[in-house]
Amino acid sequence: xxxxxxxxxxxxxxxxxxxxxxxxxxFIRSAMEQAAGKSLSTVLKVTSHKxxxxxxxxxxxxxxxxxxxxxxxENRYAAVDIFTCGETAKPEQACAFMVRQFKAGRHQLNxxxxxxxxxxxxxxxxxxxxSPPAKESVLCPVHN
Amino acid sequence: xxxxxxxxxxxxxxxxxxxxxxxxxxFIRSAMEQAAGKSLSTVLKVTSHKxxxxxxxxxxxxxxxxxxxxxxxENRYAAVDIFTCGETAKPEQACAFMVRQFKAGRHQLNxxxxxxxxxxxxxxxxxxxxSPPAKESVLCPVHN
Numbered sequence: 001x002x003x004x005x006x007x008x009x010x011x012x013x014x015x016x017x018x019x020x021x022x023x024x025x026x027f028i029r030s031a032m033e034q035a036a037g038k039s040l041s042t043v044l045k046v047t048s049h050k051x052x053x054x055x056x057x058x059x060x061x062x063x064x065x066x067x068x069x070x071x072x073x074e075n076r077y078a079a080v081d082i083f084t085c086g087e088t089a090k091p092e093q094a095c096a097f098m099v100r101q102f103k104a105g106r107h108q109l110n111x112x113x114x115x116x117x118x119x120x121x122x123x124x125x126x127x128x129x130x131s132p133p134a135k136e137s138v139l140c141p142v143h144n
Numbered sequence: 145x146x147x148x149x150x151x152x153x154x155x156x157x158x159x160x161x162x163x164x165x166x167x168x169x170x171f172i173r174s175a176m177e178q179a180a181g182k183s184l185s186t187v188l189k190v191t192s193h194k195x196x197x198x199x200x201x202x203x204x205x206x207x208x209x210x211x212x213x214x215x216x217x218e219n220r221y222a223a224v225d226i227f228t229c230g231e232t233a234k235p236e237q238a239c240a241f242m243v244r245q246f247k248a249g250r251h252q253l254n255x256x257x258x259x260x261x262x263x264x265x266x267x268x269x270x271x272x273x274x275s276p277p278a279k280e281s282v283l284c285p286v287h288n
Contacts, residue, residue, distance in 0.1 A: 047189050059203045068210050079258050114223045
């Protein structure tokens with residue numbers, strides 16, 4: 001893995017989603033794979049599970065890290081996370097795509113920086129090491 | 145999925161880990177499966193990928209959500225996340241296990257609450273809705 005290990009981990013909450021979308025495993029897998037494309041990431045493997053009586057989990061193993069989606073149709077809620085390392089991926093674009101794709105009435109996005117505590121004397125110096133805070137939090141307004 | 149959707153998402157950084165451990169795919173898969181046990185969670189599916197020249201990603205799909213591990217042996221670093229929903233899982237126990245198992249010289253744990261913004265008028269009222277903050281952050285001391 002030659003990508004810069006300092007990464008961006010987007011923690012996305014999707015609220016007020018139509019329940020049938022959240023119970024549609026093929027739709028969710030497809031949305032996840034399209035989201036990977038939007039983030040300029042490469043999907044290596046996908047796995048998913050349909051729960052009874054409802055709910056889906058889907059995981060994508062990326063060359064750049066992972067995407068996960070867990071849904072609760074009965075609560076109109078999906079928990080998404082999109083974690084990418086390297087300098088070219090655009091996980092925020094994938095989050096915006098997911099909000100649109102699931103037509104979420106409300107959403108919340110927290111953006112975390114990963115790996116910023118690496119010791120430069122013991123490894124490659126992450127290029128962004130000196131610039132970002134350890135964690136950034138972005139609260140999104142109600143989505144229309 | 146009948147578990148309470150309000151969940152706990154542990155974002156764990158492992159630093160100063162011996163590189164061979166971080167390039168050992170069977171060890172990493174085993175650690176992840178054992179960690180699921182420590183968190184009182186049930187593994188439904190596991191997938192992993194060995195990168196060239198080095199690095200491993202492993203994902204576990206749990207009945208309670210997921211565990212992911214991404215490693216950078218060249219940086220002595222692993223990014224772990226353990227996300228569980230429901231009232232019985234103990235993801236913090238899994239994090240403590242991972243720190244021990246990888247003999248991390250340093251680690252950092254951020255604990256996020258997921259799904260706390262659900263609208264009780266549109267779904268099941270999450271039982272912890274009134275108590276926790278939207279996000280808790282716990283910085284751990286240097287591990288000896």
